[in-house]
Amino acid sequence: MNEQIKIATRQSYGEALVELGKENENIVVLDADLSSATKTELFAKEFPERFFDMGIAEQDMLSTAAGFATCNKIPYVSTFAVFAAGRAYDQIRNSICYPNLNVKICATHSGITVGEDGATHQMLEDIVMMRALPNMTVLCPCDDVQTRWAIKEIAKIKGPVYVRMSRLATPTIYEKEQNFEIGKAVQIGEGTKASIIATGDVVCEAIKAKEELEKQGIFTRVIDMHTIKPIDKEMIIKCAKETEKIITIEDHNIIGGLGSSVCEVVAEEYPCKVIRMGIKDTFGQSGKAEELMKYYEITAENIIKEVKLS
Amino acid sequence: MKITDCKELEKIAKEIRKNIIKQVYEAKSGHPGGSLSCADILTVLYFNQMNVSENEPEDFARDRFVLSKGHCSPALYATLAERGFIPKEELTTFRKIHSKLQGHPDKNKVPGIDMTTGSLGQGLSVANGMALSSKLNHDGYRVYCLLGDGEIEEGQIWEAAMTSSKYHLDNLCAILDYNGLQIDGKVEEVKGLDNIEGKWKSFGFNTIVVDGHNIEQLIDAFETAKMTKGKPSIIIAKTIKGKGVSFMENKAEWHGKAPKEEEYKLAMKELE
16 A cells, blocks of 8 residues: 555546546547536546536436436546535436436545535435335445546446546555456455455555554454445455454445445355444534545544454 | 328327327326326327337437426337337236336336336436536437426426526427316416416527427427527427317316226217
8 A cells, every 4th residue: 555646546447437438439528517527527628529528417417327328328426425426316216217227427526535515415315215126236435546446347237337536645565466346345464353345535544554563463464345236245255254353444324334234145144243433423524524524434543442452 | 210201100199199098097096187288298298209120129329308297107018018118918917016117117127118206306407417428428319208287386496497508408399298188177377377488598408498288390490409509499399288088188087097897988089
């Protein structure tokens, strides 16, 4: 993990879209007056004829994307997570997922790490809403390398995809050569004291915790669960068997998100205790991302404490 | 297929009306009122205007149709059956388990249906996406979208109207089935909906007001829309909810109710 090079996944998204646009002329991009924040402006500059600024009209945007998809275009749709998954939920459900249309919903500014904008803009329920929709694939990449891979990879699968990204710049975790596969989690380390299953912008916190614990002679492993749906059951069962405890951590409500997804698997396949770290069924507030992470207890220090508790 | 004889088109519309009543009667549920009010519009679209083929329902060059008021599926199914997209016998399966003919249209189940609809207010946005796609690659196909008058109370319709206008979608033609009634009563009373033409005009649409049961007027309106360049068109079709069945006409209660046996027989007799 390179803590010197910090990049927000939204930035990686914008840059990956431009590359994708060059490779595939069926890619069209829609945004709702937030292209400078979601970084779709990079695509807009390169391919103005394939970029559509829909104004502050997210419901219209998602349904328009559905229309494009019926005509064999591959629309990438961007806005903040709260306005995509939240405001346009019914459009995603009825006009995209039910007809199984090839729309890629790339939502930025998810979670508490949005920071100063406060609770109205901090989307903490999108994973649960999106993963409950039939036909939907849900990805939550954790760094620059993985985001670039995800944005290109989802163009290859047919059907709706929700990609959850962040505003906060986070360390680069992977080398460029790293291979990923949708539905296959990445295991980092072999420790058996605990499995720290993380997703998105807190994977780096899990890795920090693992490294600090190693210095103290406590060996854990981190599971980067970049695909929330379909969830990597095999990996979860393997961890349940091999490690003393399972801790999940996410920048999302602990109800219905990654922690719940893991619980669903172990409850049916290999019952064991799961500690769910995340936002504990509360709304956020304004503040610096780092301050909020501390306050809501989703930092490396919080993970270390949980690992040490027996 | 392009039928230009208005008398023949009227006959087809009558057949469609009969099959609307049959479907709703057989299913013991469904929406006869709004289906009957749009039967003439669908007849003109599918038998005079749209470039579609029952032999090649997925032909990329075809014109597209979005039934934004998806609850009027009986009218669309009857039209598609009349045109040969689906067998007429299948109409008796409407709303029954494992049927292709879902309560609201499913594009993945029925040949000839271009978009899945049902949740009101989303169809015009979808039609815009199709029209934008057509423009982007100069595909040339036109896109039609049928809206209900109650449906335009949904805010998304007006978001979509701004989009149609911003992108000068002259390959898009919306049709408003203006029958004046919704479940709870008159559209003017339920939501205070008035000056409908003025609203669409101010959103940048070319507006054409017609009698939605006059085949000739409908054909002329669609031709005018085709010739209008640089802006989207909307045909505001003044219609009668329940048109063709005397006891259903202008009655909000027939929005979503199936006729009983006696009523069914009476309705079918009137439509002979």
